[in-house]
Amino acid sequence: MRTGRRGVEGSIVGAAVMAALTLAMLPVRTHLSVATTALVLVVPVVAAVVVGGLSAGLFAVAAGFLVYDLVFIPPYDTLSVGASQNWIALVVYVAVMLLVASVVARLESTRAETHQREQAVRRLFELTDLLIEDRPLPEVLELIVSTVHDAFGLRSVALMLPVGPGLEVVASAGEPLSEHQQRAVAPSPGVPASLRSAAVGTPDDFQTVALAATGRPIGLLRIGGPAPGPHGQELLRTFANQLALALERAQLREQALRTELLEEVERLQRALVRAVSHDLRTPLATIKMAASTLHDDGVAVGPSERSELVRLIEEQADRLDRLVTNLLDVSRMESGALEVHTEPIAVVDLVQEALGGRRRLAGDVPVTIAVDRDLPLVDVDHLLVTQVLANLLDNAARYAPPGTAVTVSGRRGDPGLVEVAVEDGGPGVPRAERGEVFALFSRSGSGGGTGVGLSIARAFLAAHGQRIWIEDAPGGGARFCFTLPVAAVAAVAP
Amino acid sequence: MARVLVVDDDQALLRALRIGLGALGYDVVVAGTGAQGITQAAMASPDVVVLDLGLPDLDGLEVCRRIRQWSEVPVIVLSADGTEDRKIAALDGGADDYMTKPFGMGELEARLRVAQRHRAAEGDAVTAKELAVGPLELDLVHHQVRMAGEPVELTTREFALLAFLARHAGKLCTHRMILDEVWGPHHGSQTDSLRVYVYRLRRKLGDEDGTFLRTHPGVGYQLVTEPG
Numbered sequence: 175m176r177t178g179r180r181g182v183e184g185s186i187v188g189a190a191v192m193a194a195l196t197l198a199m200l201p202v203r204t205h206l207s208v209a210t211t212a213l214v215l216v217v218p219v220v221a222a223v224v225v226g227g228l229s230a231g232l233f234a235v236a237a238g239f240l241v242y243d244l245v246f247i248p249p250y251d252t253l254s255v256g257a258s259q260n261w262i263a264l265v266v267y268v269a270v271m272l273l274v275a276s277v278v279a280r281l282e283s284t285r286a287e288t289h290q291r292e293q294a295v296r297r298l299f300e301l302t303d304l305l306i307e308d309r310p311l312p313e314v315l316e317l318i319v320s321t322v323h324d325a326f327g328l329r330s331v332a333l334m335l336p337v338g339p340g341l342e343v344v345a346s347a348g349e350p351l352s353e354h355q356q357r358a359v360a361p362s363p364g365v366p367a368s369l370r371s372a373a374v375g376t377p378d379d380f381q382t383v384a385l386a387a388t389g390r391p392i393g394l395l396r397i398g399g400p401a402p403g404p405h406g407q408e409l410l411r412t413f414a415n416q417l418a419l420a421l422e423r424a425q426l427r428e429q430a431l432r433t434e435l436l437e438e439v440e441r442l443q444r445a446l447v448r449a450v451s452h453d454l455r456t457p458l459a460t461i462k463m464a465a466s467t468l469h470d471d472g473v474a475v476g477p478s479e480r481s482e483l484v485r486l487i488e489e490q491a492d493r494l495d496r497l498v499t500n501l502l503d504v505s506r507m508e509s510g511a512l513e514v515h516t517e518p519i520a521v522v523d524l525v526q527e528a529l530g531g532r533r534r535l536a537g538d539v540p541v542t543i544a545v546d547r548d549l550p551l552v553d554v555d556h557l558l559v560t561q562v563l564a565n566l567l568d569n570a571a572r573y574a575p576p577g578t579a580v581t582v583s584g585r586r587g588d589p590g591l592v593e594v595a596v597e598d599g600g601p602g603v604p605r606a607e608r609g610e611v612f613a614l615f616s617r618s619g620s621g622g623g624t625g626v627g628l629s630i631a632r633a634f635l636a637a638h639g640q641r642i643w644i645e646d647a648p649g650g651g652a653r654f655c656f657t658l659p660v661a662a663v664a665a666v667a668p
Numbered sequence: 669m670a671r672v673l674v675v676d677d678d679q680a681l682l683r684a685l686r687i688g689l690g691a692l693g694y695d696v697v698v699a700g701t702g703a704q705g706i707t708q709a710a711m712a713s714p715d716v717v718v719l720d721l722g723l724p725d726l727d728g729l730e731v732c733r734r735i736r737q738w739s740e741v742p743v744i745v746l747s748a749d750g751t752e753d754r755k756i757a758a759l760d761g762g763a764d765d766y767m768t769k770p771f772g773m774g775e776l777e778a779r780l781r782v783a784q785r786h787r788a789a790e791g792d793a794v795t796a797k798e799l800a801v802g803p804l805e806l807d808l809v810h811h812q813v814r815m816a817g818e819p820v821e822l823t824t825r826e827f828a829l830l831a832f833l834a835r836h837a838g839k840l841c842t843h844r845m846i847l848d849e850v851w852g853p854h855h856g857s858q859t860d861s862l863r864v865y866v867y868r869l870r871r872k873l874g875d876e877d878g879t880f881l882r883t884h885p886g887v888g889y890q891l892v893t894e895p896g
Binding site: 448451452453455456457458459460461462463464465466467470473474475479482483486489490493536537576 | 678679680681683684685687688690691692722746748749751768769770771772773774776
């Protein structure tokens with residue numbers, strides 16, 4: 175269609191130039207020699223060929239013949255030719271024009287083809303550049319088909335890759351493949367699919383290009399539309415090889431990423447198992463040690479030591495229970511089953527609940543409660559916040575040196591908030607580690623342990639829309655602070 | 669009265685151990701960090717060290733290696749994660765024994781006794797011409813072996829293997845320790861070959877059920893000094 179339109183355009187241009195030149199020469203035609211006008215009439219023919227190709231050129235030659243004969247060869251306005259040398263001029267004009275038209279047309283088409291090939295090569299080079307970049311596979315595939323589609327001016331391009339037992343279109347550009355065309359390369363039941371055999375069939379104006387890298391079939395490129403010329407075919411083949419390599423590279427990269435991810439998951443799982451077993455066995459070690467000492471009749475244990483061993487067993491059993499609760503909470507949070515049921519409650523009640531009536535923490539660490547008396551009620555889920563406090567107290571007790579106390583304090587914070595803090599006299603947390611302390615499975619500096627308590631504290635507070643952070647305690651230890659929302663009723667009934 | 673140094677960051681376990689071991693007649697010294705542990709190992713001159721691997725400041729393996737640089741005190745390593753590679757690393761790093769938490773008082777006491785005894789015996793074994801481990805007698809000069817009084821014929825390497833285990837009687841020897849010593853430094857990794865030698869030794873010693881020459885799967889072997 176395009177060549178036809180070009181022909182018409184060329185013919186119009188030829189006719190227009192011819193008309194213009196003829197009108198220009200008409201007033202002076204009697205003064206011009208027959209040869210001069212013939213030379214001038216070369217111009218419209220060349221113009222027509224350049225714009226419209228050979229067909230427009232032939233039209234211009236015919237028109238030029240008529241105009242030359244009728245207008246410029248005497249006797250004017252008739253087809254008859256007077257002098258015999260005028261006959262020679264006319265014949266030579268037509269012959270030369272035909273030659274000029276064919277030569278210029280051939281030059282033009284070569285130029286156009288070269289231009290097109292250059293365009294294609296440039297696009298392919300650009301694509302090669304893009305393929306080197308680190309892009310995800312689906313994007314690479316889309317890029318490939320759209321470039322082939324544009325570079326070769328095709329009607330449709332589809333890239334088919336082996337998916338499961340058959341071939342599937344993974345990316346396409348232009349008209350989509352019809353059901354029938356897809357079936358043509360799809361394997362039939364019971365017949366093993368082979369990229370190699372599928373590459374042979376070329377029904378209607380479709381062409382199938384096999385993509386193979388390092389001797390291994392990678393996929394198929396199915397193209398529909400005007401078949402590229404011999405140069406185009408060569409280019410297409412080179413391009414197909416490039417494609418195959420790029421595809422293989424992308425596939426290998428995806429594979430490597432997947433393997434890396436799997437390894438990371440496995441590493442985390444191992445860390446989890448190790449950490450959980452560490453945290454479970456630590457209290458168990460004390461329980462078993464104390465119980466076996468009590469159990470052994472041959473061991474002389476005094477009454478006060480006996481009662482301390484019993485107390486240790488109880489205390490460590492509680493610790494174990496809290497750990498199990500925490501681990502269950504982790505799995506509850508992971509399954510998204512965490513619900514927050516808030517009600518107004520006093521901070522001091524939360525602290526008492528967390529202590530479970532104790533005045534001393536595990537390891538015989540004393541607790542000081544310093545909650546402001548006029549503190550408003552807070553609107554929280556008491557189960558969750560009690561767990562937060564218990565975990566923070568547990569953590570503080572673990573790092574409190576013998577002879578020091580742990581302090582729980584509560585005071586007004588920013589408007590609408592109460593600030594609660596748990597403070598110990600331990601070594602404190604270095605500024606750089608303060609973020610990581612709340613991450614799962616990181617007990618700072620220790621050889622194991624899940625650190626699950628702190629990460630749960632953070633998660634539970636986040637569920638209330640509140641935050642937790644670490645400060646330096648005035649005495650040099652760690653101070654874990656968190657905020658709680660003031661209950662609305664507090665303003666009405668203090 | 670034997671003095672035990674316990675290095676563990678878990679205060680509760682320290683107290684339980686202090687009471688339990690104290691009741692058994694041990695003099696108990698405790699340390700809550702690796703650094704304290706190293707200091708106490710030098711200052712308190714303990715007869716045995718019980719060392720937890722998961723310490724807050726230093727890796728327990730590192731503590732063990734540092735103590736080993738200047739002291740031959742027996743070290744029993746405790747771990748709560750019980751992974752085999754940590755166990756092997758601890759033993760290769762100079763620990764005498766390894767226990768996974770939790771453990772009972774009876775087990776700990778038995779290990780403490782063995783550790784002290786074989787460390788004392790090891791001191792003598794360096795210069796000894798004859799060794800006796802339970803029913804086994806070894807003449808290191810004439811390469812003669814008697815099991816329950818009966819002479820046993822051994823090849824050179826079988827004898828070398830048995831002599832190595834007898835010199836470290838009671839101690840769990842890792843594959844690497846045995847291979848380094850008996851097969852030499854360029855042994856590659858002939859664990860399979862070691863397995864075959866142990867199998868033959870057991871047959872010759874009449875210990876097919878492995879109660880005397882005990883296997884610790886994946887870790888190493890041990891000549892048992894006290895039954896049960």
